[in-house]
Amino acid sequence: MDPRGGRREPTMRDVAALARVSTKTVSRVINDLPGAGPEVVERVREAARTLGYRPNLTASSLRRSDRRSATIGVLFEDLSNPFDAALLRAVEDHARRHGVLVLAGSSEDDPALQRELLASLATRRVDGMVVMAAGGHQDALQRERERGTPMVLVDRPPTFDGTDSVTTTNRDSSRDAVLHLAGRGHRRIAFLGDRQTLWTSCERYTGYLEGLAHAGLTLREDLVRTDLHGPDAAETATAALLDRHEPPTALFTAQNLVTVGAMRALRDRDLHHRVALIGFDDFPLADMLQPGVTVLRQDVPALGRRAAELVFARIDGDRSEPTHAVIPATLIHRGSGEIPPPADGTR
Amino acid sequence: MDPRGGRREPTMRDVAALARVSTKTVSRVINDLPGAGPEVVERVREAARTLGYRPNLTASSLRRSDRRSATIGVLFEDLSNPFDAALLRAVEDHARRHGVLVLAGSSEDDPALQRELLASLATRRVDGMVVMAAGGHQDALQRERERGTPMVLVDRPPTFDGTDSVTTTNRDSSRDAVLHLAGRGHRRIAFLGDRQTLWTSCERYTGYLEGLAHAGLTLREDLVRTDLHGPDAAETATAALLDRHEPPTALFTAQNLVTVGAMRALRDRDLHHRVALIGFDDFPLADMLQPGVTVLRQDVPALGRRAAELVFARIDGDRSEPTHAVIPATLIHRGSGEIPPPADGTR
DNA sequence: GTAGATTACGTCAACGTTGACGTAGGAGGA
DNA sequence: TCCTCCTACGTCAACGTTGACGTAATCTAC
Numbered sequence: 001m002d003p004r005g006g007r008r009e010p011t012m013r014d015v016a017a018l019a020r021v022s023t024k025t026v027s028r029v030i031n032d033l034p035g036a037g038p039e040v041v042e043r044v045r046e047a048a049r050t051l052g053y054r055p056n057l058t059a060s061s062l063r064r065s066d067r068r069s070a071t072i073g074v075l076f077e078d079l080s081n082p083f084d085a086a087l088l089r090a091v092e093d094h095a096r097r098h099g100v101l102v103l104a105g106s107s108e109d110d111p112a113l114q115r116e117l118l119a120s121l122a123t124r125r126v127d128g129m130v131v132m133a134a135g136g137h138q139d140a141l142q143r144e145r146e147r148g149t150p151m152v153l154v155d156r157p158p159t160f161d162g163t164d165s166v167t168t169t170n171r172d173s174s175r176d177a178v179l180h181l182a183g184r185g186h187r188r189i190a191f192l193g194d195r196q197t198l199w200t201s202c203e204r205y206t207g208y209l210e211g212l213a214h215a216g217l218t219l220r221e222d223l224v225r226t227d228l229h230g231p232d233a234a235e236t237a238t239a240a241l242l243d244r245h246e247p248p249t250a251l252f253t254a255q256n257l258v259t260v261g262a263m264r265a266l267r268d269r270d271l272h273h274r275v276a277l278i279g280f281d282d283f284p285l286a287d288m289l290q291p292g293v294t295v296l297r298q299d300v301p302a303l304g305r306r307a308a309e310l311v312f313a314r315i316d317g318d319r320s321e322p323t324h325a326v327i328p329a330t331l332i333h334r335g336s337g338e339i340p341p342p343a344d345g346t347r
Numbered sequence: 348m349d350p351r352g353g354r355r356e357p358t359m360r361d362v363a364a365l366a367r368v369s370t371k372t373v374s375r376v377i378n379d380l381p382g383a384g385p386e387v388v389e390r391v392r393e394a395a396r397t398l399g400y401r402p403n404l405t406a407s408s409l410r411r412s413d414r415r416s417a418t419i420g421v422l423f424e425d426l427s428n429p430f431d432a433a434l435l436r437a438v439e440d441h442a443r444r445h446g447v448l449v450l451a452g453s454s455e456d457d458p459a460l461q462r463e464l465l466a467s468l469a470t471r472r473v474d475g476m477v478v479m480a481a482g483g484h485q486d487a488l489q490r491e492r493e494r495g496t497p498m499v500l501v502d503r504p505p506t507f508d509g510t511d512s513v514t515t516t517n518r519d520s521s522r523d524a525v526l527h528l529a530g531r532g533h534r535r536i537a538f539l540g541d542r543q544t545l546w547t548s549c550e551r552y553t554g555y556l557e558g559l560a561h562a563g564l565t566l567r568e569d570l571v572r573t574d575l576h577g578p579d580a581a582e583t584a585t586a587a588l589l590d591r592h593e594p595p596t597a598l599f600t601a602q603n604l605v606t607v608g609a610m611r612a613l614r615d616r617d618l619h620h621r622v623a624l625i626g627f628d629d630f631p632l633a634d635m636l637q638p639g640v641t642v643l644r645q646d647v648p649a650l651g652r653r654a655a656e657l658v659f660a661r662i663d664g665d666r667s668e669p670t671h672a673v674i675p676a677t678l679i680h681r682g683s684g685e686i687p688p689p690a691d692g693t694r
Numbered sequence: 695g696t697a698g699a700t701t702a703c704g705t706c707a708a709c710g711t712t713g714a715c716g717t718a719g720g721a722g723g724a
Numbered sequence: 725t726c727c728t729c730c731t732a733c734g735t736c737a738a739c740g741t742t743g744a745c746g747t748a749a750t751c752t753a754c
Contacts, residue, residue, distance in 0.1 A: 056470070263632075722728085
């Protein structure tokens with residue numbers, strides 16, 4: 001039971017010796033290639049079985065002409081975030097159908113770490129990558145792409161040309177959410193968002209602005225809080241907004257952790273039944289809270305599937321123009337987004 | 348921008364030619380080994396930079412004596428489950444410190460799929476594995492282990508000898524939960540659990556029995572529902588329990604999805620403020636529900652860290668006796684577990 | 695001044711596998 | 725009968741890298 005204690009993985013040579021054939025013949029049998037007679041096939045199979053032989057994909061992919069490692073890299077922001085986790089799972093499912101395994105990493109939205117992980121993947125010669133680009137410069141991604149590595153960006157599009165992407169209707173859905181609130185009579189709708197270096201945050205903010213404009217509301221910059229990273233920052237910011245003398249009657253929270261923080265602040269002040277809330281990204285149990293939390297739900301399985309389809313197409317040599325797939329998000333009415341503003345306009 | 352369109356990754360030979368040295372010298376420079384003069388080092392570095400050379404770990408690990416692929420395999424039940432995702436992240440963090448990447452897969456608690464993924468990992472010659480064993484026979488795992496592959500089982504211990512494991516105090520914590528409920532005066536405490544083929548489910552059930560026994564309560568088998576896979580099954584089962592003429596006054600739900608299902612049933616009947624509930628596994632927003640959900644929280648970061656430490660120790664040749672680490676879970680009081688039984692003993 | 699050690703390289707083969715190509719023997723056709 | 729084609733193998737080299745070993749030049753010590 002030692003780690004590889006004294007043992008050595010059997011090789012084709014061992015199998016060949018036992019079956020009294022050449023290694024090439026073993027190769028043919030293992031890979032189901034023609035050119036081996038039935039009894040030889042049986043002899044080789046038998047020998048492989050008794051020795052417990054398993055092919056070495058490392059050596060194989062080194063020598064093969066296609067050079068495939070049957071492995072793709074997945075670089076997301078944080079694999080423990082439910083959104084990222086669900087996306088990983090979706091990609092993994094499709095990869096499995098292609099006989100491909102997934103090397104996964106969390107870049108923590110840190111360009112340096114992302115660069116490092118990218119290099120690690122490259123060093124392992126993955127066949128392709130599915131990447132959630134970290135904020136800031138994408139030059140490491142671009143360089144990798146320019147070397148010809150098949151790559152699909154998810155959740156955030158590339159800032160450079162020639163690369164496929166799969167994103168959500170961030171802007172349009174955000175606008176719809178704001179219009180939904182405005183339609184209920186809200187006039188003071190706050191925006192709470194994650195870092196503005198993230199493309200999704202900017203898009204959602206733009207959608208918010210568009211929504212205000214469509215509804216004929218004027219932007220009040222004092223109701224906008226951005227660069228809230230994590231629930232704690234969101235909670236503090238929301239608290240500050242709510243404690244103003246003219247507080248918002250509705251909140252649009254543009255990221256799942258921000259939504260959580262905002263909800264905490266609302267609850268602390270017992271305002272969760274009086275201030276409307278719509279969050280971007282669904283989360284488990286959103287329907288069990290009181291009131292249920294109205295959210296924009298991204299179609300995560302579709303995002304993952306599309307991303308996987310695109311990488312595999314590129315890996316298989318598809319050279320058509322880059323695709324920028326956009327998957328619609330849906331507004332799920334659960335109650336919090338349907339709270340009307342107070343009749344007197346104050347609260 | 349084609350996939351590897353016409354290009355070829357530069358190799359050591361290319362670098363060697365440009366720097367007018369032997370490939371061996373390039374190897375020395377790339378790996379920071381002694382035996383290269385300062386100006387040669389600079390020339391090689393320069394050449395590598397201009398060519399965009401990146402070492403091929405595949406070829407390297409094939410040739411090296413230690414045979415390390417700097418990759419470990421992680422085989423969990425479902426990477427999109429928050430518990431699994433958090434665990435993956437914890438393992439990944441520690442792996443990164445060792446310069447190791449993670450090949451991740453979901454076995455869906457299906458032994459056949461697990462066996463297949465195991466073979467895939469083996470074929471790629473991972474240095475070690477962290478596995479959440481699928482229910483049923485573990486013979487595929489055992490065979491892999493007997494070949495000498497460093498392996499650590501998480502969440503569920505091996506049914507065979509000689510393998511490290513990291514688990515939670517399933518039994519003791521479950522007992523504590525039941526005692527906590529009994530201490531509030533509950534006498535009809537129901538058990539709702541996942542498949543009994545899962546070791547954790549059995550342990551938690553045993554803990555439940557121990558708790559009843561310690562509290563001097565008799566087991567009422569009509570209050571026990573097992574083999575509930577997923578929230579829907581749990582909801583149905585809970586509903587049936589609650590609709591009995593002598594319904595339970597408290598529920599112990601032994602898995603996170605079961606807890607969710609039970610909560611839905613309670614809410615449907617508006618009993619969530621009257622029937623006590625303790626769930627195994629914490630989940631996001633458990634504190635935001637009304638009442639807050641009392642749970643047994645597993646120390647996921649500790650589980651992941653310990654698992655990673657153990658695999659890496661084995662990979663580094665540690666041959667000491669197998670370790671079976673047990674990480675304590677904590678009872679988090681949030682309200683639902685502190686609801687007393689109705690005064691009249693009915694409801 | 696010379697034995698001996700040290701430094702800075704180079705050469706060669708091998709890791710496990712497969713592509714290119716060779717060959718012996720038999721089948722089939724003219 | 726002889727030529728061709730096909731089948732079932734085998735041989736060899738190469739994928740990109742590194743361990744083992746060789747060697748020439750330089751340095752150290754007495």
